[in-house]
Amino acid sequence: MTKGSRQPRAAFLGLGLMGESMAVNLAKSGMEVVGWNRTAGKRGAIALTAAGGRCEKSLADAVKDADLIFTCLGDIPDVEEVIIGAEGVQKWAGKKSVVIDFSTIGPQSAKRISEFLQAKEIAFLDAPVTGGDVGARNATLTIMVGGEESAFLKAKPALEKMGNNIQHCGPAGAGQALKLCNQVLCAVNMVSVCESFSLARSLGVEPSLIVDVLASGAGGSWALSTLGPRILKSDFKPGFALKHMLKDLRLVFENLESSEDDLPGTKLARDLFKQIADSDGGAGGAKGTQAMSLAYARKPE
Amino acid sequence: MTKGSRQPRAAFLGLGLMGESMAVNLAKSGMEVVGWNRTAGKRGAIALTAAGGRCEKSLADAVKDADLIFTCLGDIPDVEEVIIGAEGVQKWAGKKSVVIDFSTIGPQSAKRISEFLQAKEIAFLDAPVTGGDVGARNATLTIMVGGEESAFLKAKPALEKMGNNIQHCGPAGAGQALKLCNQVLCAVNMVSVCESFSLARSLGVEPSLIVDVLASGAGGSWALSTLGPRILKSDFKPGFALKHMLKDLRLVFENLESSEDDLPGTKLARDLFKQIADSDGGAGGAKGTQAMSLAYARKPE
Numbered sequence: 001m002t003k004g005s006r007q008p009r010a011a012f013l014g015l016g017l018m019g020e021s022m023a024v025n026l027a028k029s030g031m032e033v034v035g036w037n038r039t040a041g042k043r044g045a046i047a048l049t050a051a052g053g054r055c056e057k058s059l060a061d062a063v064k065d066a067d068l069i070f071t072c073l074g075d076i077p078d079v080e081e082v083i084i085g086a087e088g089v090q091k092w093a094g095k096k097s098v099v100i101d102f103s104t105i106g107p108q109s110a111k112r113i114s115e116f117l118q119a120k121e122i123a124f125l126d127a128p129v130t131g132g133d134v135g136a137r138n139a140t141l142t143i144m145v146g147g148e149e150s151a152f153l154k155a156k157p158a159l160e161k162m163g164n165n166i167q168h169c170g171p172a173g174a175g176q177a178l179k180l181c182n183q184v185l186c187a188v189n190m191v192s193v194c195e196s197f198s199l200a201r202s203l204g205v206e207p208s209l210i211v212d213v214l215a216s217g218a219g220g221s222w223a224l225s226t227l228g229p230r231i232l233k234s235d236f237k238p239g240f241a242l243k244h245m246l247k248d249l250r251l252v253f254e255n256l257e258s259s260e261d262d263l264p265g266t267k268l269a270r271d272l273f274k275q276i277a278d279s280d281g282g283a284g285g286a287k288g289t290q291a292m293s294l295a296y297a298r299k300p301e
Numbered sequence: 302m303t304k305g306s307r308q309p310r311a312a313f314l315g316l317g318l319m320g321e322s323m324a325v326n327l328a329k330s331g332m333e334v335v336g337w338n339r340t341a342g343k344r345g346a347i348a349l350t351a352a353g354g355r356c357e358k359s360l361a362d363a364v365k366d367a368d369l370i371f372t373c374l375g376d377i378p379d380v381e382e383v384i385i386g387a388e389g390v391q392k393w394a395g396k397k398s399v400v401i402d403f404s405t406i407g408p409q410s411a412k413r414i415s416e417f418l419q420a421k422e423i424a425f426l427d428a429p430v431t432g433g434d435v436g437a438r439n440a441t442l443t444i445m446v447g448g449e450e451s452a453f454l455k456a457k458p459a460l461e462k463m464g465n466n467i468q469h470c471g472p473a474g475a476g477q478a479l480k481l482c483n484q485v486l487c488a489v490n491m492v493s494v495c496e497s498f499s500l501a502r503s504l505g506v507e508p509s510l511i512v513d514v515l516a517s518g519a520g521g522s523w524a525l526s527t528l529g530p531r532i533l534k535s536d537f538k539p540g541f542a543l544k545h546m547l548k549d550l551r552l553v554f555e556n557l558e559s560s561e562d563d564l565p566g567t568k569l570a571r572d573l574f575k576q577i578a579d580s581d582g583g584a585g586g587a588k589g590t591q592a593m594s595l596a597y598a599r600k601p602e
Binding site: 107130132142144165169170174177178180182183184185186188189192193196198200210213214216217219220221222224255257263264265268269 | 408431432433443445466468470471474475478479481482483484485486487488489490492493494496497498499500501503504505506507510511513514515517518519520521522523524525527541553556557558559563564565566567569570597
C-alpha cells in the first residue's frame with residue numbers, strides 16, 4: 001500500500017454528517033487524511049482539520065497523491081460524477097490507488113464504476129455502511145465491502161478505524177447488495193412494529209406492553225426495541241430519515257431484475273413511507289423511519 | 302386461595318405437547334395436580350403421573366375440588382365446550398375457583414367465557430403463552446394474563462412454576478390481545494427475513510451473510526437469528542407450525558373491528574402462509590413458519 005517508504009495517505013471526499021465523523025476517526029488514528037467537499041466552508045472541513053487532517057479546495061489536489069480514496073456522498077449521480085465524471089477521481093487518481101465508496105448506490109452502479117476504474121488500473125470497493133451517525137462517531141459501523149480481495153486487504157486497516165464489523169461480501173457490487181438486504185429488513189420490520197401497535201390500539205390493550213413484554217421474545221427485533229419506544233412517545237426525530245430509506249428502497253427495485261411484486265412486503269413498506277414523506281406539504285421525509293406509524297394512526301371516529 | 306388449611310389444588314385440562322410440560326412443571330413444584338385429557342391414554346397422563354400428579358377419567362372429578370383450573374386446548378370451539386359447555390368446567394367448578402386458560406382464542410371469546418363464569422362466581426383469566434414447546438419444558442414461557450387483579454394474584458404463584466415472564470396485561474381479553482400482537486410481529490418479521498433472502502439471491506450475494514453480518518444490527522430480529530439459519534439449511538421442521546400461525550392470524554382478523562386492509566402486512570403474511578399450507582396436497586401446514594420462504598423461491602428460469 002505504501003509508495004516507497006512513506007505511510008499510506010488517504011483522501012476523503014464528502015464531509016457530510018457521516019463522512020465528517022469517519023474522516024475524523026481516520027485522521028485521529030494517525031493516518032494522513034486530505035479532505036474535500038463539494039461545498040466549501042462546511043463544518044466537516046473544520047472538524048477534520050482539528051483532528052489533524054487538512055482540506056484541499058480542488059478534488060485534484062486532494063486525490064493526486066492518495067493511496068486510498070474514500071467517498072461518502074449521496075445518490076448515484078453525485079457518486080458517479082465525483083468518481084467517474086470527466087473531472088472526477090478517475091482523472092487524478094494514481095494507478096494502484098484504491099477508491100472506496102461508502103455511499104448507498106446499489107450494485108448496478110457500483111459495478112459500472114468498478115469497470116470504468118478497472119480500465120484505468122484503479123481498484124474500486126463498494127463499501128456501504130450501517131450504524132447511523134452514532135456508529136460513524138463511535139467507529140462502530142458495519143461496513144459491507146464488495147470488490148477484489150487484494151484491494152480489500154489494502155483498505156481493511158483504514159476501514160477498521162471507522163467501523164468494528166468489516167465484512168468482505170464478494171465481488172464488485174456485493175457490499176451494495178447486502179446493504180439493500182439490510183434496508184429491506186429494516187423497512188419490513190417497521191411494518192411489523194406499526195401493525196402490532198395498531199392492533200393493540202384496536203383491541204384496547206396498552207401498546208407499551210408490546211415493548212415491555214414481547215421485545216425479548218420471538219416477536220423481538222431491533223426496530224421494536226429501539227424505535228418502538230420512540231413511536232410510543234410520538235418522537236419522530238430522524239435516527240435514519242425516511243427520505244433516505246425511500247432512496248434505498250428505490251435502489252432495491254431498480255436493481256431487482258424481476259417485478260416489484262416479487263417483494264410485496266418491501267413494496268408495502270415503500271408505499272407507507274412514501275405516504276408519510278408526501279405529508280406535511282412534502283416535509284414528512286425529514287422524519288425518522290418510525291414515522292411510518294402515522295400511516296396506521298386511527299382515523300377520527 | 303386455600304380452602305381451610307390445605308394447600309391449593311390444581312386441575313389441568315389438556316395434556317398435549319404444551320399442556321403436558323406445563324402440568325409436569327406444576328406437579329414437580331409440589332402442587333397437587335389432577336390432570337384430564339379429552340382423549341384417554343395419552344402420553345401426557347403418563348408423564349404427569351410420573352411427576353407426582355394423577356389423572357381423572359371424568360372432567361367433573363378432575364375439577365370439583367380444584368382451586369385453580371388450568372386449560373390448555375386448541376381453538377375456540379374446544380375451549381368453549383370444555384369451559385362453558387353444558388357438561389363443562391362451569392358445571393363442576395366450585396365458587397371462588399379460578400379458571401386459567403392458556404389457549405390462544407382471541408379477546409372476544411375470552412370476554413365471552415369470562416362473563417359466563419362471572420355470573421356463576423367463578424373467576425377467569427385468559428393467559429396465552431409464548432415460548433413454544435422448549436419454553437414449556439424449561440418453564441421459561443412468557444404468560445400474558447387478562448382478568449381481575451385479585452384472580453391474577455391467586456394464580457400467579459402457580460404460573461411462576463410454568464413461565465419466567467408473567468405479565469398482567471389488563472382486564473379480560475387483554476392477555477389474548479397482547480398474544481395476537483405477538484403473532485403479528487412474528488408473522489411480519491418472517492416476511493422481512495424471506496424478502497431479504499429473496500433479494501440476496503436476486504442480486505447474487507450469499508444469503509448467509511444476512512445472518513452473519515446483519516442480524517446484530519438495525520435489521521436484526523429473533524426471526525432472522527433463529528429461523529434464518531433454518532431457512533438457509535432448508536430445515537422446515539416446525540418450531541411453531543404454520544397451521545397454528547394461520548389459526549392465530551385468523552383470530553387477529555376476526556377480532557379486528559375494522560377492515561383487513563388496516564393491517565396490510567399481516568394480511569400479506571397470512572396469504573403467504575396460506576399458500577404454503579395449501580401446498581403438498583394440504584400437508585404444508587405442518588411445516589414451521591419459516592417455510593414461508595418457499596413462497597419466495599425462485600421461479601424456474
